[in-house]
Amino acid sequence: MTCEEGPLMSLGFKLFVFDIQSPDGDIIDCVLSHQQPAFDNPELKGQKPLNPPERPSGYNLSDETIEDFQLWSMSGESCPQGTVPIRRITEEDILRFGDISTFGRKTIERSIKRAAYKEHEYAIGTLNKGTYFGTQATISLWAPSVEGRNEFSVSQIWLGNRNANGGELNTIEVGWQVYPNMYGGDTHPRFFIYWTRDDYQKTGCYNLVCSGFVQTNSKIVIGASISPVSTYGGEKYVIKLFTWKDPKTGNWWLQYGGNLVGYWPSFLFTNLRSHARYVHFGGEIINSWRKDGLHTSTQMGSGHFAEEGTRKASYFRNLQVVNEHNTLIPAPPLNLHTDNPTCYNIKGGQDQVFGNYFFYGGPGRNQWCP
Template sequence: MAVDVFPWKKSKPSKTQPRFVAGTRKHKCGQAHTNLSTRTNQGSFPNMAFSPCLRSPVIYLLVHFLLIVFTLCPVHSSQFGNHSVANQTFRPKEELRKLNAIRNRLQQINKPPVKTIQGPDGDIIDCVLSHKQPAFDHPLQKGHKPLDPPERPRGHNQMDDLSENFQLWSLSGESCPEGTVPIRRTREEDILRASSVRRFGRKKILNRVRRDTSGNGHEHAIGYVTGDEYYGAKASINVWAPLVENPSEFSLSQMWVISGSFGDDLNTIEAGWQVSPGLYGDRYPRFFTYWTTDAYQATGCYNLLCSGFVQTNSKIAIGAAISPTSSYSGGQFDISLLIWKDPKHGNWWLEFGAGILVGYWPSFLFTHLGDHASMIHFGGEIVNSASSGSHTSTQMGSGHFAEEGFGKASYFRNMQVVDWDNNLIPLSNLKVLADHPNCYDIQGGVNNAWGNYFYYGGPGRNVKCP
């Protein structure tokens, strides 16, 4: 069954404005005072500067009265930085400590740019010297530079020739100069949306749950292979913009390269697209990567939000919005991703399309994946917070069930794995699994045009998924 991929149309994205944090100032009495002014999406607290130099008894009493009010009275605002703070007490010292922690984290992540590009979607892209990117903050990477391209797997299909210009920021016509890498700038409000500064950029801990069961509200519809030694995987992933019900949830479609148990020593390498309002502050589908060596506990992160993944590409920004996307009964768009282990140095490389290297995960990051993977997963994942007391209406894939087929349901196609001799080979024992098939399901198949493929996804809450 030969299947055509239809043309696509661009949609005009909305613009947002960058936000900032105010610094410190000096009081007229000569004493430095803290100016706590945290801009958020909802507004800002007024600047507060208190001084013992007040001369007027009336003002002196008023200031002390306000201090008592701020200390004892709860804040009635319903949101602060997209987080509920109802029935909480405003504590200036704690807020200042948090603000300082955020500023320190931003300094670690955001490196001095050679050039800055404003994307049409509101993203700010910094062009950073390649050897100054966050990966080289790692003690084992200090003073190093990105490695040269490795030997590619044999049998690489060169038909999937996709352009590097698949992201909204690149539609501005601007690009980063050679010798730099484009990095999406992290802002204060991005970190404020996280559960804590320490957990920013990390997935929720899965509490020893197996991938074939749901835990902490994570639900999957996946195709997987196991029982062999795997040195990489490849697939073309259909891109959509699924509805995500609330900021604490996400919807993603990705490949997992896995080794270790599903306990504390789980190693994973992940890449695909995701809609995550909590991480990015919007509902665009975005190209992303992830890694962990301890089941998402203390190691690893999304994209370049810690010292891990080494980017080598000067035209693709990891974490940036994807354009175009697929439409129901309309144009279909997919991205082709390949992850494989370099036979010479042992690093895990990521390639987009045909021959477009994005970068690599150094082998020293991993324990079990220092050798090979024991399992490969392809498919979708959502978070069901059940915040309204019922199943979330967050969509997976296109938001439609697998049975609707091409142009309506989301798909993975041309799935392959890399063997011990660096050959790309078809899957021989693909299995499919859906945690909650009444909410999100999956159907697999094989044909000459798409090789191993499956349709998957669903709407979440419906009559059969209350």
Template sequence: MIIPQIIYILVCILFFTSSVCPAHSLESRNSSHQANQTFRPGEESQKLKTIRAHLTKVNKPAVKTIQSPDGDTIDCVLSHHQPAFDHAKLKGKKPLDPPERPKGHDTTGILPEEFQLWSMSGESCPEGTVPIRRTSEQDILRANSIGRFARKLRRPIRRDTTSNGHEHAVGYVSPELYGDNYPRFFTYWTSDAYQATGCYNLLCSGFVQTNNRIAIGAAISPTSSYNGGQFDISLLIWKDPKHGNWWLEFGSGILVGYWPSFLFTHLRNSASMVQFGGEVVNSRSGFHTTTQMGSGHFAGEGFGKASYFRNLQVVDWDNSLIPLSNLRVLADHPNCYDIQGGINRVWGNYFYYGGPGRNSRCP
């Protein structure tokens, strides 16, 4: 199998999220402080100019602006002015009409009107616009460079137990991108295993948003609590048989938008692998990260305590939803994060997953 055949379109919803940023010793803080004593006004000025030029490119003119209680600024941007239409193949075009849903898809579920923090004020984006989380100077400065901003570090495509520092319970928390620990609904795409293409959300020309109710990358509300109320959201990604684009549906019946087929190579025709689960980057040397996956509790604790995926299905060649026939579960280091799968009449194929990271059995 050729590597480009397994291309991730990663869509993660994290209902339990706890992210612990790396701790720095006093010595490291002092050395960092000393390093910063060498202030170069010319370099800093040029850096800020470059950042502001990039912000002008990614932050499109807003028809309306909404302040979110979590500190985010949401811009309502004309749908045909969103970043996707900076792409040469989309210039001068408008978002496509909704495609035919897969057969067997149930859209009777009810999604609350207010499911993201920014919409709780009662404000909304007008028809013909899409809500986009505004990128700030601080967002880019956290990434250390414009080249790293909104990009994942290159890593190998997941196919066996070789994880190269990325641990899985086969989702992804990014305080660097957002500057906080709110659980967020976000997307990521790449067509070359993270080498040169792709980005989070709408931070590059790629995903075309068609919905004015959902801000990709914005905080989710309400969220589940340990041994308390549990909330989940259905997600559907499928390939439109007519035009070949990959569409994303959030909740039951709310089309978010699509990834144009021309972004990809093998995915223009079909996908060869689907993965569900959690991912935490363990880049520390000498000891394991304390970053939690899911709720921070192991799969064995079950409902109300561990995070889960349920009703797992795939769309076949006939554009029909079918149950999984060969679900395999795997955790790289089960003493740190684990996974337990099952099947029943109510939840269909499901699994619980997660864990605390570093603990007495995972030093």
């Protein structure tokens, strides 16, 4: 399958060494690394995953102490070296999603003639019209409630670029999401990735659903549940994500906690082959159209507004970017934006502990957001 042929790979029918039953119901297949979905792409046929590159200068090895616990590993089993763990896609997954032709893809915002209606809503910090070669952030982990069959709640990083005419958007996206329709109907936050090179039209997909991302790690499952999660007023848990462009190969690499997960080959992209022109951080939800006119009650982040602070609101902290000298540096001040501040909001700042940071999120439908 080429990256233009649609999102579906072999839907879990790849040959695997053995499988592992996760406590949350997932089945994890240990697939030989050179037989993973990426190598269905003609440009990678007969190849094997590349060795890791050097990290950009300014990278701190102490950052690798952040835990990256996933539920599937509670079984005590693990995939052997030479294999990669892949969450099995089942027939039930596809039937629940409802449309095999779009399974594993982001939905394109529908054209609905209704004043002030917006299906995708955001609370984000943005860096625009720059030259970026990567980014790193620490994101607090929550399990927001999600309403509606086709809704999700996402906390993520976007790296993107468009051509000179403003079209052909290329993006790389990483973060955690609660998306019941995509993952067995559950409400666990899950580590995810996404990419597209044509504005979500024909290329790209979530996780490893299509040929694209090359996984090099035998310990991390893309699309797996993350645990434990933060509690309101209680213990806080985070994930740390680092994505950067290797100056030697042009590939975009991804690190999750202390684990180098893999890379997006440079040939997948057009505009992102050189650099990213924007970096966005923050939350996104889907507000499904309702005949009663009510806003969704899908939560973003912790489900609480930004002003509730460290123990109660969701946050991104220690935001960094990779510059043209392949150096990881603190991110410049962000432009903060929210589509619907009575439903979800965002407030930023900077200090010695959190670096450049912001709090964000909200409950969705409430007395100010009917």
